[in-house]
Amino acid sequence: MAVITETYLRSEMLKGTLSNPYFISHQHRLTPAAQDFLRDRGIKIEVMGSNSIRTIAKSKELRIPVGVSNRHVHLSHHEVEVLFGKGYELTPYRSLSQPGQFAAEETVTLVGPKGVLSKVRILGPARELTQVEISRTDGFTLGIHPPVRLSGSIEGTPGITLVGKAGSITISQGVIVAKSHVHMSPNDAKEFNVKDGDRLIVQAISDRSIIFPEVVVRVNERFTLDFHIDTDEANAANLKTGDFVKVIGRNGEPFSVNA
Structure with a gap:
């Protein structure tokens, strides 16, 4: 389980990556100081789920929680x-x-x-x-x-x-x-507008914003939304389990900035 501290949130704020609402996955735990930090700034906490996915989709920023293997x-x-x-x-x-x-x-x-x-x-x-x-x-x-x-x-x-x-x-x-891949349920796939075997372009939300251009989508009714990478990839992108990547393209085509 990934623990999010006040120090980590302050670093996100300095980098300009602290979103409102602040999305966390089921693998996150906020320290009391981190919760106070967000509350004092009027930032709402949302646990990543189907409703959160829809919210992100409407804001044209699709995010997927990371699972380091x-x-x-x-x-x-x-x-x-x-x-x-x-x-x-x-x-x-x-x-x-x-x-x-x-x-x-x-x-x-x-x-x-x-x-x-x-x-x-x-x-x-x-x-x-x-x-x-x-x-x-x-x-x-x-x-x-x-x-x-x-x-x-x-x-x-x-x-x-x-x-x-x-x-x-x-x-x-x-x-x-x-190979890096994303697990999705059929409902997730519908929200992300993809099907089994499609490829996503995703970017790390970290101080090393590395892009993964060929992330294979795997869809199954038993799957939970998760982006799987190995330790080499995680270290290169400064990612850990519970962090997020954002989807910036699909099947080799980056999303249009004005889309």
Whole structure:
């Protein structure tokens, strides 16, 4: 959960990015001093939801909350049993932004040609295929160079060795650097005027206003609005989970300033 302090709000005010109303996501928590800071300046707080999306859309500024994704592993049922024992079930540690998904208590060690990464979190529930998602920096540590792919697109990707408490397994493919993408419900997609597979141009709302020009839209009735990037991308744009990006274009075309 991202904590917003009075100091952070003052820095936003100095940069000219402090909006009214001030939009926060379900992953934000305002300190009492931050709440007083906004109240004393007559700034209303709005939690990001369908009504907030409509409000932003009418003001011609579409915003999406950020979810920074650290290195993690998705395992098939078979790999869970190989790594942790026959009949083993993953233990939920905390819920993720997408309904029904969770970070598990269990972790694995990734072993590459040149190095290892320990305590890599497993995300549940188990899937049909095992997939490992790392950053480009992680790839340098391991000695592999996975391509940027959408989740599930693992053909021709590098393999890796995974070590758990009960055993180890080497997969021949399945390591990717996840392509930045946005999760949306059908209602969200309607408000943003997009469909599954469209591409958004989004810009970081930070002191490093980096533009992400090819953000793939993924629409599912189970999804909650979230912009997913890895730690390399988040560090470059000075973003953290709970921050926002603004949509400035769609399918390769920037929005008109006068639109």
